[in-house]
Amino acid sequence: MWMGLALGLLSCGPGPTVIAKPMDDATNAVATAPTSKPKPEGSVAIAAVSAPKPLEVASAPIVDAPPAPHIPPRTCPTLPDVPAASLGSRSGKTIVVSVSDYFSLAPVSAVVVHIVHHENCTRGLPGGCRPSHPHPASQLRMNTKTDKQGRAIFRVPDLDYDVQLPHDQVMPGYLTFSSIYDLGTQKCHPLAIEKRSPDERTLTYEAYVIPEGMRAIRTEDQAFAAAMQNQELRQWLPEHPEAERMHVRDKIAVWDVGFGNAGQTRRVVHVNAFDGTSFVIGRWN
Helix, strand or coil: CCCECCHHHHCCCCCCEEECCCCCHHHHCCECCCCCCCCCCCCCCCCECCCCCCCEEECCCCCCCCCCCCCCCCCCCCCCCCCCCCCCECCEEEEEEEEEECCCCCECCCCEEEEEECEEECCCCCCCEEECCCCCHHHCEEEEECCCCCEEEEEECCCCEEEECCCCCCCCCECCCCCCCCCHHHCCCCCEEEEECCCCCEEEEEEEECEHHHCCCCCHHHHHHHHCCCHHHHHHHHHCCCCEEEEEEECCCEEEEEEEECCEEEEEEEEECCCCCEEEEEECC
8 A cells, every 4th residue: 555655645634624714795795896097988887896715724634653553561471490400311412492482481382393413514525514423314403393291302412403493384373483583672581592401411492482462563554653653764754755655564573664656665664573663774865
């Protein structure tokens, strides 16, 4: 939807409202008084009708930005301070991955978890990279799903592994997992916590998945309204009355809202989907 963003075009009303002010009887009366100049003898007197008064125009109120989206208050949970317990044995080690709801801390089952062994990569090396330790191929990459307790347990030869939750997996009711989401003012605790037992035989990886309802900005209109609260943009728009809303793109954790004209984007505002804060990330004159 295109919308001119000059201050006048942001009015909530349909535009200036023309209001005709009724004229009084004196205004409508026909003026018959002769002009100050004497009329030539034999001329015919012509009645002069006074010109109507200009119509008065009442402007609709100017609204310089839509209302800011409502950000609901949240109560953060308290994470249990539990040290990693050793589950390894003399003959091997253990990686324990737990997946929980970010707010309720309830376990989330049936989540696919991968672990990938570290590699050493050297330029010019045939194949590019090699495992940091020689292990059978079956131990270099492993995967399983979390159980009813939200845990996935791997028996491994060492702890030199990265834990991954695939970005393309669908978790009903949750956003795709990422440990680097910027939650802004809605952040309660880290999205991922890694711990090691004192004897270095067990690695515990706690992953917290974000419920979809945590996104305060969920629609294009909400993203546009949040972008319009940005002070830098609001200073720029009056100087560019031709600017229009170009695009609104949902990137899960953020929205990108573009402004410009004639098919050319000139400003892009980055809107945090969790708390509605924003900043300008693109400037083209």
